[in-house]
Amino acid sequence: MKILLLEHPRSIEPERCNDIANTPLSSCLLSGYAAAMLNSRGHEVEIVEGYLDKLSYAEIKNIVSAWKPDVLGVHMVYHWQTDRALYGFLEQVKNAGLTSYITAYGFYPTIAYADILQECPAIDSVIVGEHEITFVELAEALSCRVSSVNLPGLAVRDSTGVQYRRREVLADLDRLPTPVRTEAMYRLPEVNLQGSRGCYGRCTFCYINPFYGAGSRWRGRSPDNIVAEIDGIIAERGVRDFYFTDPNFFGPGQRGQERALRLAALLKPRQIRFGIEGRVNDIHDETIAALREAGLRHILIGLESGKDSSLKRMNKMTTVAQNEEAIRILRKNGLEPNVGFIMFEPDSTLEDIRGNFEFLLRNDLLHNLPVTANVLYHHQIVLKGTPAFQHLQQQGRLQLERHSSYEGVALFADTQVAVLADLMRQVTNYLFNRMAGIWGGKVPEPENAREKYARINRLLIDIFENALETLERGKQWDKEQTQAIVRQFEKEINEVFLQI
Known part of the structure; x- marks a missing residue:
């Protein structure tokens, strides 16, 4: 069979720039391992690097049209939204008859398979968990025109909703073939x-x-x-x-x-x-x-x-x-x-935050600007499938994001911790967006960069420490006061960069 594997385009939301990677690093070889396993069984496989090669959906559609795969496999990655653009593209491909079968695989669809199958009719199945053997058996079933409904590891729709049962994981990873690596991957x-x-x-x-x-x-x-x-x-x-x-x-x-x-x-x-x-x-x-x-x-x-x-x-x-x-x-x-x-976890108290701060100081972990910005803000991301998601949902402390049922926002047990977390999120988001070009290598560093970074680093530490001390004294503040601190931080950063 002809099988095309798609790494779809992804976006980075400015307000999420300081959040952790939205898919584990270990997922980066999923398509490569799938391609290698399918190749070993005689299938013709190609990987389309829509993300790394910065392809538009129009360009990807042309590739699919030229290839006309029997199966289109999509490594779905959660990027802080339900991906309507991807769903729309898959509907176009299916309606145009460019492929007869679409399956999704990856960390995100493994957890959210029921939602995905409900929201995107163009997707025929979702491979749940470790995907190599399931993908091979799916390809063999399709090539022989045999039903894949009862295939272990494959979630599919039936008359009752979605049917699925887990597949045992591979016991011996040495049996896996060497993953296929694209030219885009070698450019990393x-x-x-x-x-x-x-x-x-x-x-x-x-x-x-x-x-x-x-x-x-x-x-x-x-x-x-x-x-x-x-x-x-x-x-x-x-x-x-x-x-x-x-x-x-x-x-x-x-x-x-x-x-x-x-x-x-x-x-x-x-x-x-x-x-x-x-x-x-x-x-x-x-x-x-x-x-x-x-x-x-x-x-x-x-x-x-x-x-x-x-x-x-x-x-x-x-x-x-x-x-x-x-x-x-x-x-x-x-x-x-x-x-x-994780500076801010849902049950943090101000005492916990103080302990975290003193730990970072004691262990000299606040001297490098990117690290300082990271550790002085990070809150706990709560994603579906994790024990934290289930626990917080049972307690009634989880608000699902408006754009996706896959992610939840935990309500902090301590309202003062919530105030500090909101302040540091806004401050560090501004910094990461301000520095994106420099840290991404697209913009040259300013003159006297080390001195300027050290000053900004000190600003961050001072904002955190002063805010923490204020809250520890029991003083309350509102959103206007938070905005005033953020605006002052933005002003001081810009002044630092304007100085020669």
């Missing part, structure tokens, strides 16, 4: 790799494990299998910069550390540079030192909070002491961590 600064799937953690805000299904677990490819893929990429492209998209690079416990050490030993002679993500309790001195020697250059760790009470509410299964030990180990080995941090 680093080549993305996937060394594992899932996570042994159970954080309330995360939907990695809900994607794979109840009872899913961390699964890792063997170090030899990973290195074979890297060797192939080096031989074909000559690139030596990689990023492991795994939400948890390290497997659990001692076995996880031993696997990481084995991988480090294999990577070291290849002289590559790479980045990873991991949990703080997996940051061990011996392992990090070995990975550093093997080429580890950057790492993201999910600190999330500087208060044990908050970490417990998020079910992080980590402590503040472990957070600080992880930072110490990484810096000892010459690595400044990129950190995940």
Whole structure:
């Protein structure tokens, strides 16, 4: 069969510029793995990079028209809205007879499959969870004109609504073929790799494990299998910069550390540079030192909070002491961590916010402007399918966004925390939009950039600290006072940039 896989166009809303990535990084290879698996079964497959290649829907329609695929697969990504533009495009394609079957796959449709099938009649099915085997079986069923209604892992409409049952996840990831990578993917600064799937953690805000299904677990490819893929990429492209998209690079416990050490030993002679993500309790001195020697250059760790009470509410299964030990180990080995941090979670108190702030100061995490802007605002994004979404909805504290039932806005338990969160959201959104061109490499940095960034960084810290102290004294303020602070911040930033 001829199968076209679409990475659809996506937009970034200015008011959401400081929100976390709307789909896990590990989803970036979904189309590549689907293409590789389908190719291995004899199907003709092409990936259309509508997002990375900045294609319009008119251009994509021309590609679909020329190709006339038997199946159009759409990797659906949530970008802070119900994607009416995508739905309209799919309706056009279907009505024009350019394809007879459309299926969607990805993190977002896995959780929101019922809504998607209801809202977009052009979509015939949604692949739920791990998609490779389901996609192959779907293609085989369609090519043989056999009904796919009872196919595990496939959500479809029937006379009673939507029918679906989970498929077991792959036990051995080494069985997967090497993912197809497009030219657009090779233009990224680093080549993305996937060394594992899932996570042994159970954080309330995360939907990695809900994607794979109840009872899913961390699964890792063997170090030899990973290195074979890297060797192939080096031989074909000559690139030596990689990023492991795994939400948890390290497997659990001692076995996880031993696997990481084995991988480090294999990577070291290849002289590559790479980045990873991991949990703080997996940051061990011996392992990090070995990975550093093997080429580890950057790492993201999910600190999330500087208060044990908050970490417990998020079910992080980590402590503040472990957070600080992880930072110490990484810096000892010459690595400044990129950190995940949730300053404002729904049940935060001013005491929690104070603890977070002092933690950031104590651990010297407020000296870099992009990081400072990030950690002094971030609230907890609440997406459907996560334990946090279910818990807040049961408590009646979740307001669904007007543009999508997939995302909820949590009502803060503490109204003073809500005031501070609103202030910092507006302040940091302005900053991120003001700096977008510079940080995106499209606009040159100003003269004396380091000094100017340091001044803005200090402004941010002062606004946060002064507002927190005011609220701690019990003083109330209204939206007009918030707007006055935001306007003053905007004025001072512009004055900084005007100075030579």
